[in-house]
Amino acid sequence: MSELVDAGGAKVRVRESGDPAGDPIVMLHGIGRGLEDWAPQHELLPGAHRVISMDLLGFGLSDPPPGPMTLSRLAEGVYEALDALGVQRPVHVFGNSLGGAVALSMQATRPERVSRVVLAAPAGFGHEVVLDLRLLTIPGLGHVLLRHVSRAAARRAERALYHDGSFVTEERIEHAMRAAARPGRPELFLDVVRELGTVRGIRPGWRSALLADVSRHPRPTLIVWGDRDRILPAHHMTAARKALPHAQSHVFADTGHLPQVERAAEFSALVGSFLEASR
Structure with missing residues (x-):
């Protein structure tokens, strides 16, 4: 079950499980996605x-805060x-994905509040990104593409996330359409896309500044990638290893x-071993 909490005047949806007295893990999603x-x-x-x-x-299903959305504002919201x-x-x-960049921003701005970092196909380690996101940076075109998200478009977007198409369920498509239809979503989405990238790909400026701060x-860090990633290619791992x-x-x-999601059990086992070994 999820609940809404007040984060600086905006309602943020959260879900909790596990031991309330245990070491906290906070998990952050990618652009246009959710918990x-x-x-x-x-x-x-x-x-x-x-x-x-x-x-x-x-x-x-979280509210947008007033003003333009930036990477640092997303981190502060967490x-x-x-x-x-x-x-x-x-x-x-x-x-x-984007949540990886937010995690690094959290580490850069308030390192005393971050213990360990797990990055799953994180943004920020290469300029290539899927064409659909690059097209959104073109003035005028982004608003047209986001004004109405059809079921077919939602299905294509979901399919691009997985190597195994069986993960593209009707439930996931329905949720994506519901989230995309929320008021102010196109403007917020475009704020983030245009801060981080251009039609040519991810901007180098914010990446180099963020990684220098990090x-x-x-902090003890684990980076994982899928070898069939169509959003952020797996060869970005080379740059990630060099930077960290x-x-x-x-x-x-x-x-x-x-x-x-696609390798849920293997992922949790890997992360569990990492957390235990880096204590």
Whole structure:
């Protein structure tokens, strides 16, 4: 079950499981997505942890805050939601895709509140990104493409996330359409896309600045990727290893952009071993 908490004046949807007294894990999704992308891990991660997933500000079923949306504002929104939940101790932060960049932003801005980092196909380690996201940066075209999301478009977007098409369920498509139809969603989506990228790909400026900040506050880190990722290609792992030489890494075979879903059991086992070994 999920609930809404007040994060700096905006309602943010969160889901919790595990031991309320345990070390907290917070799990963050990608652009245009929601906490459902971490649902399997609520059942699989060690029960000794307090496991929290959330819809980032303005995404999923969370409210947008006033003003333009930026990467740093998304990171601050996570901290605001954690404050509302009474989580003050350092967290293990897991981030998929955009959520990976948000996790790194959290580490860069408030390193004392981050204990360990798990990055699943994170944004920020290469310029290539799927064409659909690059097209949204073109003035005028982005609004047209996001004004009405058809079922066919929602299905194509879901299919691009997985190597195994059986994960593209009607339930996931319905939720994607519901989230896309929320007021203000196109504007917020475009704010984020245009801050982070252009029609040519992901901007290098924010990536280099963020990684420089992160390097000053290293934390035990695990990076995972799917070798069939069609959103952010797996060869970005090479740049990730170079930028974070202390990090452990793993590539899942026959896996798309959401290894925490498509390889849920293997992912949780890998993460469990990482958390235990880095204590």
